[in-house]
Amino acid sequence: GAGVSQTPSNKVTEKGKYVELRCDPISGHTALYWYRQSLGQGPEFLIYFQGTGAADDSGLPNDRFFAVRPEGSVSTLKIQRTERGDSAVYLCASSLYSEGYNEQFFGPGTRLTVL
Amino acid sequence: AQKVTQAQTEISVVEKEDVTLDCVYETRDTTYYLFWYKQPPSGELVFLIRRNSFDEQNEISGRYSWNFQKSTSSFNFTITASQVVDSAVYFCALSGLSGGSNYKLTFGKGTLLTVNP
Numbered sequence: 055g056a057g058v059s060q061t062p063s064n065k066v067t068e069k070g071k072y073v074e075l076r077c078d079p080i081s082g083h084t085a086l087y088w089y090r091q092s093l094g095q096g097p098e099f100l101i102y103f104q105g106t107g108a109a110d111d112s113g114l115p116n117d118r119f120f121a122v123r124p125e126g127s128v129s130t131l132k133i134q135r136t137e138r139g140d141s142a143v144y145l146c147a148s149s150l151y152s153e154g155y156n157e158q159f160f161g162p163g164t165r166l167t168v169l
Numbered sequence: 170a171q172k173v174t175q176a177q178t179e180i181s182v183v184e185k186e187d188v189t190l191d192c193v194y195e196t197r198d199t200t201y202y203l204f205w206y207k208q209p210p211s212g213e214l215v216f217l218i219r220r221n222s223f224d225e226q227n228e229i230s231g232r233y234s235w236n237f238q239k240s241t242s243s244f245n246f247t248i249t250a251s252q253v254v255d256s257a258v259y260f261c262a263l264s265g266l267s268g269g270s271n272y273k274l275t276f277g278k279g280t281l282l283t284v285n286p
Contacts, residue, residue: 087273096173096260096276097214110273143212149272155202155221158274160214 058161079148192261
């Protein structure tokens with residue numbers, strides 16, 4: 055079956071521009087996570103959605119970052135007034151949601167480069 | 170706050186050597202999950218193993234084995250008879266046990282393993 059997909063795979067933008075990164079989770083997965091992986095680092099948590107709502111956005115670095123998931127499936131991570139320090143790979147993961155543990159399946163990521 | 174430390178930034182071995190990747194973690198939770206992920210050059214994170222804090226039994230899967238020691242807050246990963254295809258960045262990670270947002274993963278910085286022919 056189809057895994058988590060992310061588009062675009064690469065995005066190059068100029069400092070100060072607005073970007074949107076898209077995540078298509080595995081069908082039926084109600085939990086969705088965004089992580090950011092800077093060069094030479096492990097992924098860092100940004101935000102978690104359960105259904106349509108952002109249940110935990112404690113990892114968003116500042117108010118330039120925002121994410122939505124209006125229909126409980128596809129999610130878009132939005133970055134305003136991009137800065138060079140935003141350059142990283144943005145990873146999306148999805149999982150089933152139930153009382154027990156459910157594995158997070160990761161997408162291939164979007165590599166964002168801010169010039 | 171949760172923290173995962175992988176002190177080895179890079180390791181280089183020759184094929185067929187055994188190699189151990191170290192992971193030390195910190196958490197205030199009394200129950201938690203520990204993970205290892207592999208990130209090959211293609212970039213996609215590949216899940217290898219999950220252990221919960223209740224279960225300190227070591228686990229072996231083919232050439233891979235994991236040693237969980239709660240007393241030292243360590244969860245080390247050994248590859249026996251390494252192969253060139255094992256070359257990748259390996260991440261250790263930690264999450265809570267109680268579901269939802271608690272499942273968000275805290276990753277270490279990773280260890281780059283290079284296996285030379």
